[in-house]
Amino acid sequence: MSTALSRPRRAVVTGASSGIGAATVRRLRTDGWDVLATARRADRLAELAAETGAEAFAADVTDADDVARLAAHVQATGGLDALVNNAGGAFGLDPVADADVEQWRAMYEINVLGTLRVTQALLPALRERGEADVVVVTSTAAHGAYEGGAGYTGAKHAERMLATTLRWELVGEPLRVIEIAPGAVETDFSLVRFDGDAERAAAVYAGYQPLVADDIADTISWALSRPPHVNVDLLVVRPRAQASNTKTARTGV
Incomplete structure (x- = not known):
């Protein structure tokens, strides 16, 4: 965060193989950061590394051993300024009445416990650096409910509480905790949600202009670039057409 640093700042970005994660890697590299990009899909990470000059590190945030390897690598290769x-x-x-328990479990594992594992593992490196940042990308689902979404909104509410509580627990230390809560962003998010049903996924973004991954990467970059005494607690970023999780102005649909 300090302009007096002679070395580039270094960031770890999780979920970096596509969507918002990949866009954030590209943006931070453009901004002059050293970036360690991590995700499960090693082939996509390798392509991103070749494109951007980022370092690729294949790891699954739901796997404790993988996260431990990631933390050890970070400590051994130069520390960390932002996660x-x-x-x-x-x-x-x-709906709740028909919900798949295993899908709920998977959402809690990746959104909540994955964030917890990685944050716990890398917090020592951030503390060693002094001024450093923890960014948590939640969702507008962390701030409101919608029918059919209880599993995801519940997981994202929990992730939001993780970020908020961590901020309270770190107060007085030179560490910032920043929550970015995107609304509708056209990535492969809905394709994954609907198990590859392209038509159903496309319908989520029909009739209005959704955000794109670069919009959120730009927001993350901006928040990280604030002066060290400025903490961006929360940024909710929606398409102009989206007033809430359940109200979007659509045309021609």
Whole structure:
């Protein structure tokens, strides 16, 4: 965060193989950061590394051993100035009465416990650096409910509480905790949610202009670039057409 640093700042970005994560890697590299991009899909990470000059590190945030390897690598290769907890996802859109327990479990594992594992593991490196940042990419689902979304909104509410509580617990230390809560962003998010049903996924973004991954990467970059005494507690970023999780102005649909 300090302009007096002679070395580039270094960030870890989780969920970096696609969507918001990949866009954030590209943006931070453009801004002059050293970036360690991590995700499960090693092939996509390798392509991103070749494109951007980022370092690729294949790891699953739901696997404790993988996270331990990631933390050891960070400590051994230069420390850390920022962690961008971006890995996450939604599975299914079923009502509570018909919800798949395993889908709920998977959402809690990646969105909540994955963020917890990585943050716990990398917090020592951030503390050693002094001024450093933890970014948690939640969702507008962390701030409101919608029918069919209880599993995802519940997981994202929990992730939001993780970020908020961590901020309270770190107060007085030179560490910032920043929550970025995107609304509708056209990535492969809905394709994953609907198990590859392209038509159903496309319908989520029909009739209005959704955000794109670069919009959120730009927001993350801006928040990280604030002076060290400025903490951006929360940024909710929606398309102009989206007033809430359940109200979007659509045309021609």
